[in-house]
Amino acid sequence: MRLLLVHPSALMYSEIFLRLEPLGLERVAGAAREAGHQVRVVDLQVLGVRKLRDEVRSFRPEALGISLNYLANIPEAIALAKRVKEEVPGCFVFLGGHSVSFVAEEVVEQAAGAVDAVVRGEGEPAVGPLLEAVRDGGVEGVPGVVTAAGRGPGPLMLHSIDGPLPARDLMRNRRRYFIGELDPCASIEFTRGCPWDCSFCSAWTFYGRSYRKASPEAAADDLARIREPNVFIVDDVAFIRPEHGNAIAAEVERRGIRKQYYLETRSDVLLRHPEVFERWARLGLRYMFLGMEAIDAEGLDLYRKRVSPDENMRALETARRLGIRVAINLIADPDWDEERFRVVREFALAVPEIVHFTVMTPYPGTEIWHTESRRLTTRDYRLFDIQHAVVPTKLPLARFYEELVRTQAVINRKHLGVRTAFGAARVLGRNLAHGQTNFARMLWKFNQVYNPRRQLADHARPVRHELPLPQRLDVGDRRMLYVHTRGGTQGAPARTRPPGT
Numbered sequence: 001m002r003l004l005l006v007h008p009s010a011l012m013y014s015e016i017f018l019r020l021e022p023l024g025l026e027r028v029a030g031a032a033r034e035a036g037h038q039v040r041v042v043d044l045q046v047l048g049v050r051k052l053r054d055e056v057r058s059f060r061p062e063a064l065g066i067s068l069n070y071l072a073n074i075p076e077a078i079a080l081a082k083r084v085k086e087e088v089p090g091c092f093v094f095l096g097g098h099s100v101s102f103v104a105e106e107v108v109e110q111a112a113g114a115v116d117a118v119v120r121g122e123g124e125p126a127v128g129p130l131l132e133a134v135r136d137g138g139v140e141g142v143p144g145v146v147t148a149a150g151r152g153p154g155p156l157m158l159h160s161i162d163g164p165l166p167a168r169d170l171m172r173n174r175r176r177y178f179i180g181e182l183d184p185c186a187s188i189e190f191t192r193g194c195p196w197d198c199s200f201c202s203a204w205t206f207y208g209r210s211y212r213k214a215s216p217e218a219a220a221d222d223l224a225r226i227r228e229p230n231v232f233i234v235d236d237v238a239f240i241r242p243e244h245g246n247a248i249a250a251e252v253e254r255r256g257i258r259k260q261y262y263l264e265t266r267s268d269v270l271l272r273h274p275e276v277f278e279r280w281a282r283l284g285l286r287y288m289f290l291g292m293e294a295i296d297a298e299g300l301d302l303y304r305k306r307v308s309p310d311e312n313m314r315a316l317e318t319a320r321r322l323g324i325r326v327a328i329n330l331i332a333d334p335d336w337d338e339e340r341f342r343v344v345r346e347f348a349l350a351v352p353e354i355v356h357f358t359v360m361t362p363y364p365g366t367e368i369w370h371t372e373s374r375r376l377t378t379r380d381y382r383l384f385d386i387q388h389a390v391v392p393t394k395l396p397l398a399r400f401y402e403e404l405v406r407t408q409a410v411i412n413r414k415h416l417g418v419r420t421a422f423g424a425a426r427v428l429g430r431n432l433a434h435g436q437t438n439f440a441r442m443l444w445k446f447n448q449v450y451n452p453r454r455q456l457a458d459h460a461r462p463v464r465h466e467l468p469l470p471q472r473l474d475v476g477d478r479r480m481l482y483v484h485t486r487g488g489t490q491g492a493p494a495r496t497r498p499p500g501t
């Protein structure tokens with residue numbers, strides 16, 4: 001069967017700092033190819049819609065799959081589905097990915113016939129059986145599938161994440177994937193899932209709190225196949241298990257693979273096993289995201305982060321000692337007033353690290369969706385991008401955005417200060433010499449994109465599709481939030497407790 005897979009366009013505010021290859025979609029493409037289908041991929045993060053139109057006309061797909069990891073992309077995906085249905089009337093359209101898994105029924109209904117099915121959960125085990133059923137009948141019975149007829153059997157989960165291989169070769173314009181100065185940059189996955197249970201996050205609910213590790217050999221094989229000199233490790237929390245991080249490092253050393261890496265981890269994981277990160281720093285680990293989320297104990301408790309402010313500070317010192325640059329993420333609460341923004345600005349200016357802000361947003365699939373989201377001020381999918389306030393702000397909304405953007409701008413200037421500018425100029429020169437312009441564009445785009453008036457105006461756009469209202473659930477039994485449950489797995493992936501709890 002001819003299958004066209006599409007990733008929607010990049011969300012405006014993230015495009016400044018990064019644009020990364022859609023690894024999940026590439027893995028679905030790999031699975032479909034292994035099942036004998038003819039597959040093409042269009043990533044609208046790096047290709048224009050005209051390219052998609054040309055591809056639809058020339059390839060005449062029998063099935064179209066759109067990736068929806070981000071809620072904010074849902075209206076765009078529905079519009080694309082409608083256009084492709086008009087162009088190729090018999091084409092079977094399905095959606096899949098993280099976010100759409102939590103609102104599958106609602107999206108099928110909102111698409112009013114333009115979407116034939118939504119796949120909940122992991123795409124690799126579902127795509128082969130789904131395409132077979134499209135040809136032979138019985139789509140409703142495929143595990144994980146939701147259609148207008150309702151929900152089929154629960155989704156299946158890969159037993160091992162060693163395969164299928166991501167179909168990196170199907171991507172075009174790979175040079176446009178980058179993160180900060182790591183330009184160009186590819187992505188890789190060493191583990192899947194997260195054993196913690198932070199109240200604002202849906203990573204753990206999606207995978208039913210399971211945690212799987214790629215074998216060190218498969219991880220190193222995949223790494224060796226990557227052509228780019230830079231690699232982003234997509235794991236929710238890298239190197240939770242020190243023996244796993246060390247085993248992959250040993251394979252990388254044995255094969256003499258040399259890359260620069262960016263990863264994401266937690267302060268307590270770094271503090272517990274700094275030697276693993278030190279080893280990876282020798283192998284090229286340059287940057288890490290630390291999801292600190294809050295600078296005070298109260299905030300950390302609220303998000304059930306299970307980390308103390310002291311641990312966060314010690315983690316920053318450890319990273320500095322290892323020579324790894326840290327990007328900190330803090331959650332800006334809509335309850336913040338001018339004083340709170342001032343305190344946070346002071347903190348951000350006092351530390352040498354890169355500081356990012358995201359706005360506290362209740363997402364379907366998270367615990368706070370059911371506890372706090374009764375107060376939503378908008379249900380426009382496009383505003384659920386953690387850069388807009390979707391619950392009432394203490395300050396008038398316009399003031400809140402002014403303070404937010406002012407804080408972002410102060411921090412941005414800090415990074416582009418005199419000393420940093422020299423460093424940036426060196427990186428710029430090196431990247432431009434190789435024809436890589438992503439990092440350069442990022443430096444100039446900030447003021448264009450981060451603009452409080454524009455953020456406010458986004459709230460006034462006409463809304464075509466709205467998020468469903470949250471159901472008030474007693475989340476005493478948090479398994480009710482899961483997409484993947486133990487009964488629905490292929491084999492039995494390890495369900496682990498977070499280390500140290």
Ligand code: B12
Nearest residue numbers: 011014020024065067070071096097098099122123202234
């Ligand atoms: C790596 C990552 C990123 C990377 C790479 C993103 C990219 N281009 O793919 C970066 C750092 C760029 C990023 C950025 C952002 N991210 Co992000 N990211 C993740 C993370 C940690 C892992 C995703 C991943 O690669 N997993 C590994 C692959 C193999 O799995 P996967 O992509 O989920 O794909 C599987 C399934 O979803 C499904 N699937 C996927 N596509 C399709 C398509 C079809 C047709 C089918 C059938 C199935 C299917 O099958 C795949 C294989 O099993 C997730 C958390 C998580 N655990 O999912 C958050 C997450 C997806 N991100 C999140 C957010 C909020 C963001 C940002 C908006 C943050 C910001 N403002 O800066 C931006 C927006 C990026 C953009 N597109 O513009 C939220 C999503 C919230 C939401 N409900 O919308 C998540 C869930 C994290 C969280 N805290 O809850 N992100």
Ligand code: SF4
Nearest residue numbers: 194196198201203236
């Ligand atoms: S540790 Fe990170 S990935 Fe895990 S639940 Fe908390 S925020 Fe989500």
